[in-house]
Amino acid sequence: xxxxxxxxxxxxxxxxxxxxxxxxxxxxxxxxxxxxxxxxxxxxxxxxxxxxxxxxxxxxxxxxxxxxxxxxxxxxxxxxxxxxxxxxxxxxxxxxxxxxxxxxxxxxxxxxxxxxxxxxxxxxxxxxxxxxxxxxxxxxxxxxxxxxxxxxxxxxxxxxxxxxxxxxx
Numbered sequence: 001x002x003x004x005x006x007x008x009x010x011x012x013x014x015x016x017x018x019x020x021x022x023x024x025x026x027x028x029x030x031x032x033x034x035x036x037x038x039x040x041x042x043x044x045x046x047x048x049x050x051x052x053x054x055x056x057x058x059x060x061x062x063x064x065x066x067x068x069x070x071x072x073x074x075x076x077x078x079x080x081x082x083x084x085x086x087x088x089x090x091x092x093x094x095x096x097x098x099x100x101x102x103x104x105x106x107x108x109x110x111x112x113x114x115x116x117x118x119x120x121x122x123x124x125x126x127x128x129x130x131x132x133x134x135x136x137x138x139x140x141x142x143x144x145x146x147x148x149x150x151x152x153x154x155x156x157x158x159x160x161x162x163x164x165x166x167x168x169x
Contacts, residue, residue, distance in 0.1 A: 086112035111147035
């Protein structure tokens with residue numbers, strides 16, 4: 001009888017494990033956009049927030065291996081922060097994850113169109129530490145469209161941008 005009650009918990013644990021496997025293999029993926037989309041889908045499943053859809057848009061940026069792994073970890077933290085302040089439980093919506101690059105700089109912005117509760121006015125200390133290790137800087141905008149993000153030296157090349165499927169699912 002206890003098995004049916006464990007099923008949702010088991011699914012969340014499996015999603016968290018899948019997300020951690022992806023984070024551990026952030027140096028071996030076909031496309032940065034697809035990799036980040038999969039990370040976000042596993043995160044939404046692990047947090048039991050499949051009502052929120054990640055919309056991921058990124059050029060094919062060739063990041064150094066250690067930089068790609070750190071950026072992936074930071075994006076998971078950024079998405080978690082936006083999710084925490086933008087949606088009440090059972091309130092569906094979309095979180096946008098955009099990566100842009102110009103010259104030797106790149107930036108990631110994670111945003112949602114609604115603010116469900118009072119947001120902090122500075123990025124979390126863990127995000128600041130992670131971004132500082134790149135080195136880069138973190139930012140947060142608690143306005144009508146809540147967003148957080150980071151800017152960092154890309155040390156990579158922007159490849160040919162392919163058309164984006166955008167919305168995940």
